[in-house]
Amino acid sequence: MMQLPDVSLLPMLPILLVLLGAVAATVLGFTLHRRSVAVLAIITLLLSAVSLVPLWNRGLSAFNGSLQADNPALALAFVLLLGGALTLLVSLDTAYRARLSFPEFDAMLLYALSGTLIIAFAGDLITLLIGLEVMSLSGYVLVTLQDSRRSDESGLKYFLLGATGSAILIYGIALTYGATGSLNFAGIASAVSGLQTLNQPLLTAGAVLLLCGFGFKVALAPFHQWTPDVYSGAPTVVSLFLSTVVKVAAFAGLLRVFGGALLHAPGWAAALAVLTAATLVVGNLAAMFQQNFKRLLAYSAVAQTGFLALTLLGRPEQGGPALSYYLLVYTLTTAAALAVVAALQRSEAGLEINDMRGLYYRHPGYAVALAICLASLAGLPPFAGFMAKYMAFQVAFQNGYAWVAVIAALSSIAAFVYYMRVAALMFMPDRTPAREYNGVRPATTFSVALGVAAITALGILPNLAYGWVAYPDIWTRLAGT
Amino acid sequence: MPHWLADLLIVVLKGVLVAFGLLTTFAYMTLVERRLLARMQIRLGPNRVGPMGLLQPLADAIKSIFKEDLRITMADQLVYTLAPIVAIACALTAFGGLPAGPPNSFFGANPWVYDLDVGILALLAITSMGVYGIFLGGWASGSKYPLLGGLRSSAQMISYELGMGLSILGLLMLVGSTSFRAITGWQTQHGWLVLFQLLGFVTFFVSSFAETNRTPFDLPEAEQELVAGYLTEYSAIKWALFQMAEYVNMITASAVMSTLFFGGYRGPGFLNALIPGISEWPFIWLFLKIAVFLFIFIWVRATLPRLRYDQLMRFGWKLLFPLALANTLVTAFYLAYLKGFGLWPLGVLGLIGVALLFVASDRVRGLWNTPGKRLQDPTAASRAGGD
Amino acid sequence: MLLIAGGIGVLAVVVSILLGPKKPSRTKLMPYESGNDPVGSGRERFPVHFYLVAMLFIVFDIETAFFYPLAVAYQRLGSFVFWEALSFVALVLVGYYYILRKGVLEWA
Amino acid sequence: MIHVFLFLPMLASLLLMITPVRWREEVAGFAAAATLGIGLWMWGAGGAALFSVGWIPALGVTYSVALDGVSLLLALITALMTFVAIIYTARRIHNPGTMLSLILAMETGLLGIYAARDFVLFYVFFEDALIPALLMLAIYGKTHRMAALIKFGAYTLLGSMLMLVSIIGYKALGGSPSFALSDLIANPVKGAAQTWLYLGFLAAMAVKLPLFPLHAWLPAYHEQNHDSGVADVMGTLYKVGAYGLFRFGVTLFPDASLELRPVLMALAAFTAIYAAWVAFHQTDWKRLLAYAGLSHMGLVGLGIFSLNETAMIGALYLLAFQNVYTGALFLAAGMVQERVGSLSTRVGGLMTQAPILSGVTMSLWFASIAVPGLAGFIGEFSVLLGAYQVSPWLAFIAGLSTIAAAVYALSAYQTTYWQARPLGAIRVLDLQHTEWLVLGAPLAVAIFFGVYSGPALNLIQPVVRALIGGGA
């Protein structure tokens, strides 16, 4: 009689709710109209977010620790749900124009979301893997869902590179398991701390491979090549989803693995530092030469990845809070910016930067919102982006990676330049006729307003979010116990 | 002579023996089939070559060997030649795992070529490899009919593979092992599994018909629609090899069914009352059962008309698959909650199931008989496939 | 066993190649199209439906594959597993229902 | 009270976005005046004591502000000039709602810079002032503004990012519990690390001073801004590098600033003379004024870097009042442009038609070139005096710049205002109604503090004394 797993459903309630929503969307899609399905999905996300509340500070776990509902998981889960909800809101208006108005869209989105939640809750490499793949596979479908050459092509790229990434990741898992003899984070952590020299190279190789695999998922240079093509080729709503939720989830995975299980493993930190520096430089420099705003955002997403990765260097009790705060801010900002693009674009190719000249005089609200988003992305106070970048710098500094911090600082000048180019263009008077789509899009406007208000509020009073996670002790048990 | 070498030799010997046994069976099965069909259609079968045409198979074999071996211009030569070999190899290999008698009953050796704990899985795997033979054959011919035929038959085979795989799950749950000997042993204790897995047996039976491309599922060779399916471009020995593969598969299927559901190489226990130990006699029982099933195969061929292709697919996906799944779940439920009552509830459940099938047969036929709504654009379909 | 079986197959082919007469002619070797000259290549694109069946087969076959270990170990696991299996099947059935409604299983 | 002083403009600028068009000027003017009034009231009350409260406790970032002598003086000047700028904006720019709210928003940033007593808070305000400046340029700029914009922003960011890093580094290495200035002073960083951090900090301040290698953004910025020098006034006010160096640099990096003193003084002196030299060649009033301001800033920098009491006092004095008259001069140039339609220094003959405008401008120029009896003189003189004690040669070189200033200023003035009015040139009006106030108020201030420097010195001296006593 093998022992049965403990089945306390409470810790996995958020995931289950999202999953149920996904199933419902799949089944009801045949009978209900797509909009109502989307509304249903949003409601599900809200429910799931509510179900996070009773779990806070409880530190529950299920399936012998394969699922951990500890505070970091919950915080990240909240960010994920937020991103998903924003995506759905935007899709309410724009999906039809993007020829995406299938119930499958919502279904796939929810499946992907449940996958990301699983990543955030993972206490175990297998669980992590499952979550990751559920996320990625649904992601491939989402990208390809709009039946056009662009989306197909980006879908193929995304798929091929994503699959390669997963393969590398899995191999890394295999090696790690071989070195430590456990797939459970806690087991790995304990094995790592007391490791005989024999397995050391194996472990290092595993860790580095894992890093590369995650590098594909979060688009760390040099594994970022797919990002611009996919983000700019996919329908804007989808690239919104990819660049917020999927990235957040991948970082959640990184945090779980390298902040918890492999914290004391050798080698990966240096590798990560190098990758981060490379990402910062590549992303920012490449973004300077973009002519298409959507593509620019894609590259800036790469650059932001670099800043996010700064927080993973060193000890999680410093990096964790910064990371979660940054992820929240990043989600809000990127979502708002892409929502504006989705609202204004005529074609799924997004907006050409030169076409944005004088946007302020045609769509003042959107222009100001977009400017705020860009300022936040560029890290100008008083917007939340500044606080986030600042925390990232601080973490890097405290963990003795000053040189990376300096590189980040310098590269963010480039970032500032290209963000500001767009922002300034929007405010330059322009006589030419409008090139934007004018239509009624309340939901998008709402999500934009939400995002902008949030990043302003969080910039002036960071503690609204930061205060929840700024407890070192919750970040020291990432591997579970 | 070192020990391992001796073992090896014995194994090889047995292997060759089984192979030639199967081939002979195949040869004479063709004869038997033709004569039986003739009888059922009130005409004489082949009776010229030898007494009662007993030498007919030999003649066929010689003819097919001495016939010209065509090299079709459009064909991909290597694959074209390899395909029949693959088919026959898989077919022959599959049989080797089946125990033909209790251990050491074969002149002191075990009456099986290889024995795996995962017997059924291995067998299913190997037989399904036969699909490669057919599909490659169809593709390599570089002609349209064979291509379609190959596609059809591979689609059909994989579709029914599901039903087959699922239908034995309940059985595996009961036995708790996938090795043939364990299953046979279980049946000697509790009785033939067909009693407790009626639904399972039915589904398995039907799907094995489809797997072996026999009527009413012999779409691949539907003359009216696509000449001879994947066989169109084949002739001489290669064609013969395909035929062999089909018939050997039939034999294997019969053997599997008898092993899984009809007590395998053991005879019915009650006969021991008449002749003590008769149910322990090796080989006979298995051969007997195989023969019975082969007869059924032929009988069905003579009786039933061929399905339309869409009916075939719908039958597999809409009827067989859910049925097998239901059977599995019922068994699971029984094992979880009704185990205390002994085995008879399972038998009852199985009977009820089949009875229900017959009662609601009109409704059930509606599932697969009549075409439903056709989906609109292929890309949407590919998307659905992606989901 | 596989070797032996394969060997037999190869043997048969080789023998017939050796023994069989060789009188090739163009018409004899051209692909069969009821006697007409063949039109177009024999390897054109075939209906996407076959891809679909292949994919569905993969997915559901994996599902079956998941069932095998469960089935073998079933009696050792107790009644709780029944519900796990049930939920698993339920999820699979969702997919099944989806393709059913999508009309993937419709052939005409 | 101080909080009102700081955030009233920001609130006003937000308010402007919803106020109906025809009330905007009034609202903005009232807000600016109120701010100035509060400032004066606080002056009377003797500044505002330190107010400190945790902002992000987890990171040790505090919201701590104070307005002691120097800060108060500079803040007052800022408030004054903002008021002036707003008045002129209301008169000059048509439908100025956006510009007004930008000016007010920027004012909050500037006041915050002076009031901040927390390193991160300082940074926040420092960046806040940047955004409106950029927007002014973007919205009201001229054809080539994009280049100027990029230059300006990139330079500023280059500095401030390095500064941010060194800020963080200072706390991390010094192990201070918070970023509050007092805590940072309490546990400083020593040795080579201090030098490196100082360089990081210096980068930002040198850009905003501006100091020689990092000044390139300045002329383009001023040239491309709106013709009415309003934005330039704010830009002038935004040159807070000297203050930053005084408030944070000298106090937090005493050893480093002592160590780098010769280099920096040399740079500052060179900036002064170089800028004066370049200014001599300008034919565009704005570029000219830009370089003039730059050369003054060189002097200011000289004073600050010399770490000499007299020089520092002079530097701050100069900093404060050159804001007044340089800003006023920008506005004057704007008025000329409004009348003549060009900013060229070759217009000629304005004196004959607009005597008062010309006169006021001239006296402002006198202030700028340090004619005794005007505010500029006291500053420049004491800077040179103090610098002389430290290094005579550099003081001498910098001193040359004052002479050069006289040359370029007077020659340009001569070609614009004297000489004969070209035939057929349009008739130019003299000062209109509010323009009296716009140019008069700064001039009054310049004259007042030129003859009676007591009040300002009383504000500056004690702080500097304490600093020099405590710091270096």
Next chain:
Amino acid sequence: MTPTSAYIALSGILFAIGMFGVMTRRTAVMVFLSVELMLNAANLSLVAFARAWGDLTAQTAVFIVMTLAAAEVAIGLAIIVAIFRKRETTNVDQLASLKG
């Protein structure tokens, strides 16, 4: 009984081959096959390690990886087919309408 190292070496070689294929192959299908090869390399090493450590968790992992491979095949083929039916190529280099 073969030493674990042998399995690991083999899987490493497989993985390397797969990696090489991913980098050099140009048709989507071949790239995809290389990826599958990598997956199987991972499976092999997982099983080998599982035997070395003598516990079963890794084998469940293998199961899941197999599922993954299957799902990836399904989706990947769907995408590739969709593209192939639109334009007669799946050559990755020719899919360049997104460059910039």
